[in-house]
């Protein structure tokens with residue numbers, strides 16, 4: 471079933487988030503690989519936004535096909551940070567569809583501009599709304615710059631997508647001025663050890679590089695969700 475078709479039945483939802491790359495378990499037909507990628511469909515704008523691209527374009531394109539989405543359907547790609555397992559799949563997508571908007575941390579803008587000359591590359595410094603109710607934090611972190619993505623539903627729910635969380639969970643929550651109102655988080659939490667930010671989060675989809683998955687699962691058994699490639703969440 472096409473991702474967009476699901477909304478015919480669940481009109482109260484605003485976004486779908488599909489996991490297209492992660493290491494570990496998969497749903498039938500999908501392939502796993504080290505790294506992270508998630509595809510967002512925005513019901514309001516009817517646009518597909520890809521957050522990170524995993525490590526390998528062939529795997530990403532295979533998983534996109536499984537999700538019923540064509541490479542040409544993607545108009546915007548957000549790269550959380552310039553680590554291979556987050557940006558490695560981008561060239562394969564670009565070769566099939568160079569007509570893209572690519573959003574990178576501002577310090578990576580020149581490099582991405584050179585590498586993807588036919589795309590529109592935006593270097594993001596601070597909060598930027600890239601699509602209706604979808605915001606990028608802009609680059610955070612001291613030496614390794616990384617940005618995150620926030621989805622705001624019309625009924626007050628906020629969903630946070632993170633790449634590796636190198637700048638730290640606290641700084642990411644703070645960048646969006648959300649100390650208590652993020653309801654779901656999906657992505658890599660790297661070696662985060664302090665989870666106080668997560669107390670009010672209802673859905674913890676910690677995956678990819680998260681080192682303390684076991685601790686999170688024990689601490690938040692009702693909220694922790696083991697992410698599988700091919701899973702699709704509606705918010």
Ligand SMILES: [Zn+2]
Nearest residue numbers: 555634658679
């Ligand atoms: Zn990573």
Ligand SMILES: [Zn+2]
Nearest residue numbers: 551553634636
């Ligand atoms: Zn990383």
